[in-house]
Amino acid sequence: MPATDPNIVISDVSKRFERRGQTFTALEHVDMQVAQGEFVSIVGPSGCGKSTLLYMLGGFVAPSGGQLSAGGKPVTGPGIDRGVVFQEYALFPWLSVADNIGYALVRKGLPRAEQAAIVARYVDLMGLRGFETAYPRELSGGMKQRVALARTFAYDPGILLLDEPFGALDAQTREIMQDELLRLWRSNRKTVVMVTHDVDEAVYLSNRVCVMSHRPGRIVEEFPIDLDHSASREDVVVSATYRDQRNAVWLAVRRQVTRASGGAAA
């Protein structure tokens, strides 16, 4: 179970955008803490700013107000301590699968033999054996996301930020990849923040699910999740615990979506 010291601290963060002379507020008064080794998901209606929040943790986007810190240091820009996996994979198409996975290892200046060993390990772990010399365009969506996950796990960042990592995959591939991710996470217990619009995915994978409101986005409800993942996926998904927790989160998201559509459904 997660330790108690917070690894990620988000305090009173807001984000405002200017567009055509109009200011609109994407995020307001966002407060959140993630403990070392915790897997937290953020769900919410589309346009609630959940990806923006993740980009701020990644250091790609600066907040308009408030502070973010990761590993005890304020976030001022992208850093090798925070690995990011994007929905659109963001692979480097000019590099082979092996070179994509090894990219950060070369930047880190690891000895060649060590690089090759790590790449080989993640090629095996992710079922990419035989595709080492293939280029990304030769891979299916699921394979590309395997490479993206392997690339991020390979350089061993303490924190993982996942932006709708399986959003572009078909339902079957998505379930397989979720179990791969769960297996990797259970073996190394990294701190994970995942943004998703898929309530089932969030509940199945996380220790805690945060529900964001429609714009301006705030965290309005939090659900601790307690599932026994030593059981198989089938047993977990049909269990009453899973069903109850999943329904609670789904209803919370539903309330936000209804409010966003101007209460038309009420």
Next chain:
Amino acid sequence: MRVLLSLAKLYPLLLVAIAWELAARAGLVRPIFLPPVSTVIAALPALFWSGDILAPLGTSLYRAALGLAVAMIVGIGLGFLMARVRWIKWLLDPLVSLAFPSPKVAFLPIFVLWFGIDHLSKIALVAITCVFPFIIAAEAGARTVSRTQLWAAETMGTSRSGLVFRIILPGSLPSLMSGVRIAVPFALVSAFTAEMIAGGGGLGGDLIYAQRFFETTTVFALLLVMLVTGYLADALVLGLRRRVLRWHEG
């Protein structure tokens, strides 16, 4: 077999050569205006061995290559900046729109005034002709590199210069290679043209010189050398493109 097939595709050239030969042989035109193609080809070995092809060809290629290199470095640099820095885009966009379709050869008299009659004015003309395809290709190419690719590279410890050389440059290669394919013939044509107008040797200069003395066979022979040079240069670019873009579809 493949060589034979690709040669077979060249048969329209043969038709043109036959028509040319027949027209000249039938006495339809005086040889001083149109020597038979066989005479032109027969003149090539002598010109070759006397150095009257290789020496001016070398001069022209030197000017074209140097101008191309300058255009490539400057053009890719400016194109990347235009893709990434808004005020540079704002500054250069109207200049590129004005200068790209302009007749660059009209600048030659000024370049001769500034840089003299020898290499430098020609290199300058080649550079200013070829810089625009590179600017346009580099800007378009840099825009194909996604925000998330740059972010991913940054989180994995890529330095600022690393972003340019490891991410934006390889990501722009498909577009850049199309730019190269346009710029290389541009370079040869502007080098030859500059030489024809301003003299100072090279294939273009020698061609005009031969014309002044009614050495029509030499004029045609040098013309053939120009055609073959352009053809080989383009084939070289296509081969290079296949090699560096193996990762890219198409």
